[in-house]
């Protein structure tokens with residue numbers, strides 16, 4: 001759809017208020033596997049079996065071992081040009097950046113105000129007092145809270161848990177009020193990813209999806225770019241903003 005790409009590019013060039021939602025696909029080029037793609041399994045288990053309160057209740061050691069291996073893998077990963085393009089976009093527009101990713105790569109690329117709907121796995125969360133702290137390489141399992149000695153759990157929102165209300169509200173407001181919505185690298189199967197793009201479409205925004213595969217959002221999008229996040233974002237931005 002070369003026409004769609006040009007139209008999307010023009011819509012973005014005119015926009016002042018932009019809302020972006022990113023998923024695991026944005027970090028694929030950094031070597032961080034998506035859950036449903038190749039490399040998504042861990043010791044033969046699916047993430048849906050490990051990222052749950054039930055798994056935590058049954059075997060916290062195993063859950064931590066999985067998160068620690070992801071944490072260690074992240075230390076070797078670096079932000080890619082898709083993360084950097086979105087950081088650059090924030091310098092030209094009023095961008096609200098919302099992510100489902102827990103890898104912290106948007107922040108490492110310079111997006112400070114990113115709304116991390118699912119937390120971030122570079123930190124632990126105290127089960128007793130709610131404190132959060134950064135994990136160190138080779139940390140002991142389970143990590144203990146420096147403030148109260150309570151047991152730390154991964155600072156991630158698990159399947160079946162509530163998302164942070166403040167972040168959700170700000171995300172919904174931004175998608176309802178933006179001129180252009182960008183939905184990049186998410187399967188748009190779970191809430192609120194499924195509804196944020198549709199919310200923007202209903203409110204009259206120009207909705208751009210970047211994903212090599214069709215998703216439930218495709219039907220609502222004004223432009224669907226069937227490519228990777230790096231290439232898609234690069235093709236949408238003016239040369240000065242390109243990472």
Ligand code: NAD
Nearest residue numbers: 023024025034035036100101102103118185186187228229
């Ligand atoms: P997902 O794994 O369900 O879907 C990833 C999507 O990215 C798919 O639709 C796929 O077609 C697309 N994709 C694959 N390669 C791409 C590329 N190079 N460019 C653009 N798109 C690409 O992930 P999800 O829908 O984001 O959600 C699953 C949950 O898993 C998330 O909520 C998140 O918390 C967690 N997760 C996070 C990370 C991370 O932080 N990097 C990685 C895996 C899973």
Ligand code: ZN
Nearest residue numbers: 126129145148
């Ligand atoms: Zn504590």
